[in-house]
Amino acid sequence: MSDIMILNQENYETATGSGTVAVDFYADWCGPCKMMAPIFDEAKDAYDGKVRFAKINVDDNKEIAAANKVMGIPTLLFFKDGQLVERVTGVIDKTTLYAKLDALG
DSSP states (O other): OOOOEEOOTTTHHHHHSSSEEEEEEEOTTOHHHHHHHHHHHHHHHHTTTTOEEEEEETTTOHHHHHHTTOOSSSEEEEEETTEEEEEEESOOOHHHHHHHHHHTO
């Protein structure tokens, strides 16, 4: 089982540049982000080997959040081979997350 990658300015481009990647933009103080965390973690186990999962703290990485137009958190961005293909802001349930991941192929 792979771990959730922690992204920052140094590894963001490389991590999202290839393959299928789900990135959770969050903050430690954010209540809805805390609600989303176990759903995201469960998806990581369910999609192991198919999708890479990553998190990025918006408080520590304001430039990346701004470049991706993250205006509210949690925001999930889905990348396929370096291209942003889906964006979801707010808490979503497991069924919705899995449907979005399945659609990435």
